[in-house]
Amino acid sequence: MAKKSLLALGMSVVPLSSAWAHVTVHPKEAPAGSVAKLTFRVPHGCDGSPTIRLRVQIPEGATSVKPMVHPLWKIETVKKPLDKPYESHGKMITETVAEVIWSGGSLPDEFMDEFSLSLRLPDRPGETIPIPVIQECEQGMYRWIQVAQPGEDPKNLPEPAPLLKLTDKGETHGHGQGHSHGHGAR
Numbered sequence: 475m476a477k478k479s480l481l482a483l484g485m486s487v488v489p490l491s492s493a494w495a496h497v498t499v500h501p502k503e504a505p506a507g508s509v510a511k512l513t514f515r516v517p518h519g520c521d522g523s524p525t526i527r528l529r530v531q532i533p534e535g536a537t538s539v540k541p542m543v544h545p546l547w548k549i550e551t552v553k554k555p556l557d558k559p560y561e562s563h564g565k566m567i568t569e570t571v572a573e574v575i576w577s578g579g580s581l582p583d584e585f586m587d588e589f590s591l592s593l594r595l596p597d598r599p600g601e602t603i604p605i606p607v608i609q610e611c612e613q614g615m616y617r618w619i620q621v622a623q624p625g626e627d628p629k630n631l632p633e634p635a636p637l638l639k640l641t642d643k644g645e646t647h648g649h650g651q652g653h654s655h656g657h658g659a660r
Contacts, residue, residue: 496517496616506641509594510593515588517586519611520609520616522583528575530573532571532574533638536593536595539551539574541574547579553571596640604637620633
């Protein structure tokens, strides 16, 4: 009887663990062109090894990137020039963040954590954009960068990139955040 109970318990855990198998972004959709807070969930390390660095690659067309401070982790940003500079608060903005890196902490494999940032999303309603994430561990790494090709099931990818659907501005679903300053760049 005890074996039956353990088997039933084990079977109920299997679907849950596969759902938490990779880094994901929350929310899963947000209004195109809006300022949104995106949170990246890291559910595990690398085959038992703790996560020590997380690199989030910012989608093309996103601007005004601000990573959230995460206690005991150092934040670094990698910048790149904008194709079309714009003015904000009387200052000419000529570059944007291309990548946000959290490092210096240690997230044991048996725990999960979340890392957040705020950004102005590209103004491309209806598009689903991948947000590549590199998870580095004391031993090993995962490159959550794979994107399904047309007709391919993304659930079959071993290391899928988190995906964010850009909705029409009228379809807010409560996910748009922040305020607008009329930035011309998207």
